[in-house]
Amino acid sequence: MKAYTFFRSSLLIAAGMLIILFAGCERDLADLEKASFPTNPEVFINGFSPGLNYAAFGGSVPTAFSVDNQVTYSDQSTASMRFEVPDAGDPAGSFAGGVFFTESGRNLSGYNALTFWAKATQSTTIGEIGFGNDLGENKYVVSIQGLNVTTGWRKYIIPIPDPAKLTAERGLFWYAAGNIDGKGFTFWIDEVKYEKLGTIGHPKFAILNGENQVETSFIGVSTGVGGLMSTFNMPTGINQAISIAPAYFQFASSDPSIAVVDEAGNVNVTGGPGTAEITARVGEVDADGSLTIQSLGEFEHAPTPIHDPENVISIFSDHYENVPVDYYNGYWEPWQTTQSADFTVDGDNVLHYFDFNFVGIQFASPTVNATGMTHLHVDIFLPNQLNANAQFQIELVDFGADVSGVNTTNISADQSQQWISLDIPLDDFPGLTSRAALAQIIFVDAGGNIPSFFADNIYFYNEGAPPPPGDEPSSPAPTPTHPANNVLAVFSDAYEMIPGTDFFPDWGQQTVVSIIQIDGVNTLKYSGLNYQGIQLGSNQNVTDMEYLHVDFWTANSTELNIFMISPGPVETSFSLTVPTTGWSSIDIPLSSFAPVDLGDVIQLMFTGNGDIFIDNIYFHKN
């Protein structure tokens, strides 16, 4: 009865390693296909069918599987397969999973489905279950992900997408199941066999999730066809989604002189200008979806970076020395769909992400200290036509302080199909309170409409000498000379001011406002101005005034404007000449602020940059 064998050696550590181990078998398999393989449909009826072996996945509980002679799906059955899924934290393994395979293949081309009966100790979900996992190439792997089972025996069906492919299949059955909310469970499977069913049908297949995508491209660019989907209609009339390997799809290019596609769906642009459409079929069924490559010919490189290498920490660029990077695509399970098809044109390496939802780049060994940097630079190119404006989100993660910050760039639809250079101040990643140990850059398709993008020249930089912090004025602004009865003062020690005025309104600005004393004279100081408002204590009728007076001082500002605002808001700006040499005084005719309602002035505002000192803001007449 118990003729199965366990392979628990390191052979099973990772599927990726196994692919390498078994790659050498490919040629032999082709030869073997000429021989006739047994067509035995049985996998496990009352025990292992002839030639069947079992191997547990690495990391799983190796003893999760056993043969159960007590619990069976019918009186006629004398044995079932029992699987015990471990609780979270089980030292024996984190999940139950393994492969039932034969040493030599079976010819399953006369069947169209794998069927079995199953039940569990509770209504639960088996993570993944199917066939075609042969511990090797897994070329024709198929599974249902998230198979719901109940406490009663029920028959389950996993369709074979194209039976003609399975002439020498070794992977007869496989499964992987983890705990649910930390709790393990037990499930049984019985009567596992291949059948030719007339009760399933209407197969549907799709590439690119069924979408017809159009992508601008260039000679030398590679991409991939993702978003592979398949459904079959079950005997209950319901469509069942199954996950199927790319090898079931036959990809085709409408013009191989423009683009070629291999059997795995990898696309390489070979010529241009011109257009090629990539389509696929499974067996005799055309798959929904297509990828139209519009090759523009010679590759358009990203703009050459301009920043001094001295001021750069580079993650990915051919123009700088890059820091060690763990990976440019973490393939984070389970929600990431993004795949990579990075390419090199004329020695220019370019990252290419497709089937994009989010993707992370990690540089954790060692992490990057970007405290001396001011900006993140990324060049991106969206090769697909955008159906609407897009939101390209970047998250920076600091492993030291365990903090992260997110910045989102709006990309208008007409910016697709060209290089876009993003230069984002690191201060514009709210929440990133430390950048001493940066370790990840995560790109997110926040609007959900960017199918793919190229990326190049990803680096942090210091934008060079920022405006030198200006010295403070050595003396206060000149004392005003206008008679007080001709003055309505907003800010001045020399006059009675409009009561209740707010010099610190929070309008979302970055400017740091303070009131300092210079030789005992109160002076407004705007540090790092972007904009800053002044909310008058009450609405002011200044129709009988003639001028707005301002004294201002700045050593580093290159732009400074003053706005007057009446309800609406109706606002008009007046440009002030900066930087100044010492204190500048100006009397701006109020007519300059038309169409602001001078009978109802509510606010003033300054915009610009740099560090500004301001005093003696008042209306006056002669």
Next chain:
Amino acid sequence: MKTTYKFNKSHIAYFIMPVLLVFFGCERDDFQKLDERNWQLVWSDEFEGEAGELPDPSKWTFDLGTGEDGWGNQELQRYTNNPENVSLDGEGNLVITAIRDGNSFTSARIKTQGLFAQQYGRFEARLKTPFGPGLWPAFWLLGDNVDTVGWPQCGEIDIMELRGQQPHIIHGSVHGPGYSGGNPVSGSYTLINGRFDMDYHVFAIEWDEDRIDFFVNDFLYQRIEPEDVPGEWVFDHPFFIILNVAVGGSFVGFPIDQTPFPQRMIVDYVRVYTAVD
């Protein structure tokens, strides 16, 4: 032009061996041995025409809208005469398409009322059904005195009905006074390893004053005689033909999220014969 078809029923059972007779396993062995009859074609629509054309207006008319209380069955669809819901496919078929638009559905129901009705004979259609929970295709007859005596007094003969969640089972029924709605006299026919939506099948009745015989692919699976109905036998006047695809309703239940749409009933032909000596 009139063609006389001759059916020899005694041989028919041999080439439908795979069929499991669930409901009639206890019937006598010679159940399939029917009298030979000569059938003369009197009315048909082969649905030849250009793709996108509406069905021949000399033969078919439409039921439109949502009827009263979803055509008496809480059906969800709105019937239209739009080509996207009902049209020829250019390959010799009529296609009735049920379309989902959010939570609303459109479909079509065509009938020969006022154009053709017949008492007794053979009524048959070759068609592929739609599928999926909540789909309810039907090929059926209604007494053409429905407007004067009402339903169910007029009588109803359902030659083929199917629940989309059971695409391997069809039902044949008669409704009359005292046996209508959810309580008809009914039988069903099950494909043991096949489905009615994946291949064409021929659904037929043969009807005379003594009985109504129900066939799938010329296999007799049900005979209903006057003594079988718990009420008045009302199948003694002309009936007209209806083809429709309903969505939802008391017979089939609601469609669910996993119900694939659009759904099509593809009708190769409808033919009506009369018996000749």
